[in-house]
Structure formats: C-alpha cells, structure tokens
Amino acid sequence: MEVKKNILMWIVIGVLFLSVLFLTFKASSIGKVSATGNAIDTTGWTANEVMNYEMHGTIPARATGGSSASTASGGMVGGC
Numbered sequence: 001m002e003v004k005k006n007i008l009m010w011i012v013i014g015v016l017f018l019s020v021l022f023l024t025f026k027a028s029s030i031g032k033v034s035a036t037g038n039a040i041d042t043t044g045w046t047a048n049e050v051m052n053y054e055m056h057g058t059i060p061a062r063a064t065g066g067s068s069a070s071t072a073s074g075g076m077v078g079g080c
Contacts, residue, residue, distance in 0.1 A: 040059065042050050049060045 032060075040053070040063075042053065045053070045060065045063065049063075052058045
C-alpha cells in the first residue's frame with residue numbers, strides 16, 4: 001500500500017512539473033513579434049503612451065486615426 005502511494009505521488013509530481021514547463025514555454029512565446037511585421041509603430045508616442053501600451057495594451061486615440069464619433073465626443077467613452 002505504501003509503495004502505491006509513493007508511485008502515485010511521483011506521477012502527480014511529474015505531471016505537475018511537465019505542465020509547468022509547458023505553460024512557461026507557452027507564456028514566453030506570447031510576447032514575441034512575428035516576422036510578418038504585426039508590430040505597432042510607436043514612433044512619435046510619448047514615453048507615457050508607450051508605457052501604457054506595453055503594460056496595459058491601450059493604444060492612444062491619435063494613433064488609431066480617430067473616427068469622427070470619437071473626436072465629436074471629446075474622445076471619452078460613452079460620449080459624455
């Protein structure tokens with residue numbers, strides 16, 4: 001009975017170790033830019049805008065070209 005518990009414990013540890021390795025590899029490849037040039041051009045952005053893009057994924061309104069609806073409402077969400 002003791003031997004079966006040890007074997008089961010090592011199997012669980014092995015599965016957890018392999019899953020951590022897999023997820024670490026997958027997470028490290030998320031931030032890589034592909035060779036097709038899908039990166040956003042951040043030239044002309046302020047340091048604060050670049051930081052917000054890198055940390056939060058927000059793109060400044062002036063970088064998207066700005067639609068007439070967003071400029072008419074002052075660029076605020078909901079148009080208030």
